[in-house]
Amino acid sequence: MSKALWVFIPAELTLVVCLLAGVAVPAPVIWGAEAVVLTLLVIETVFLRRHYKAARRAGAEPRAALARAVEAAVPATVRRLLVNEARGLTSLVRWVARRKHGVREGDLAAPYTGPQTAMMYGFLFVSVVETVALAMLIPWPLVHRILLVVDVYGVLMVLAMHAGCVTRPHVVGADGSLLVRWGVLFDMPIAGGLITAARVERRYPDGSLVKIDEPGGTLDLIVGGQTTVRVELSEPVAFVRPMGGRGTATVVRFHADDPAALVARLGEIRKARAEAADEAVGEALGDVSV
Numbered sequence: 001m002s003k004a005l006w007v008f009i010p011a012e013l014t015l016v017v018c019l020l021a022g023v024a025v026p027a028p029v030i031w032g033a034e035a036v037v038l039t040l041l042v043i044e045t046v047f048l049r050r051h052y053k054a055a056r057r058a059g060a061e062p063r064a065a066l067a068r069a070v071e072a073a074v075p076a077t078v079r080r081l082l083v084n085e086a087r088g089l090t091s092l093v094r095w096v097a098r099r100k101h102g103v104r105e106g107d108l109a110a111p112y113t114g115p116q117t118a119m120m121y122g123f124l125f126v127s128v129v130e131t132v133a134l135a136m137l138i139p140w141p142l143v144h145r146i147l148l149v150v151d152v153y154g155v156l157m158v159l160a161m162h163a164g165c166v167t168r169p170h171v172v173g174a175d176g177s178l179l180v181r182w183g184v185l186f187d188m189p190i191a192g193g194l195i196t197a198a199r200v201e202r203r204y205p206d207g208s209l210v211k212i213d214e215p216g217g218t219l220d221l222i223v224g225g226q227t228t229v230r231v232e233l234s235e236p237v238a239f240v241r242p243m244g245g246r247g248t249a250t251v252v253r254f255h256a257d258d259p260a261a262l263v264a265r266l267g268e269i270r271k272a273r274a275e276a277a278d279e280a281v282g283e284a285l286g287d288v289s290v
Contacts, residue, residue: 088184089156094167107171111256131147178231190237192269200263
């Protein structure tokens, strides 16, 4: 039933656009569409309530119970898309305010947008040109208005995607942790104690944004067709793909605009932690000998 609802919602939005464009839609069509959507919403609400009550009876807190109900009612792909779009729009606000996400005092923010910035602005330019060209070429007002909404939304999403990459850089934490990211689509936290080695390694792998070598557990997070940093881990670390798929990796290769600075910072923190551990051991042995 939830899948049917997510099919009818785009149809409902299309009907609204038609009405706003001044199209004379027959009244039976409007009432029929509204009746179908309302019926599906009522059924979906009952479905949500049933799962919510079941979770509450199982001892879940109200917020956790609501989350379980939504997971049962809304397809995972749809939830992921909605979350990504919401984060992208939030990133636009951060971009305008020149604020970074997840970067605290003492952390190193490592940008990675260098190889893709020109491409992003190229997409944006093409989208704007397409919008203007279609406005001049299409004679039908309804089609023109629908395509205008679609094109403006596309331009907004391109800006939101780029804003997400700018405002959500890789982060080397003051504690030696590493946060590997790509905009709002990928976020992989790695504890500092799991990093065994890090070095600059420029590669040009083929494939999409996220590529995993399952037998070796090697993850490539590709930006502009390249990766520049290799991080080796003592044990597999879990990650979530952009559309919700899950995996693990023991080697992570990703791009940073200044890979040497990122690797050096990781090395400095690891060295400081090792020296502190040696001092602690030395003090402990001194206490024992006394």
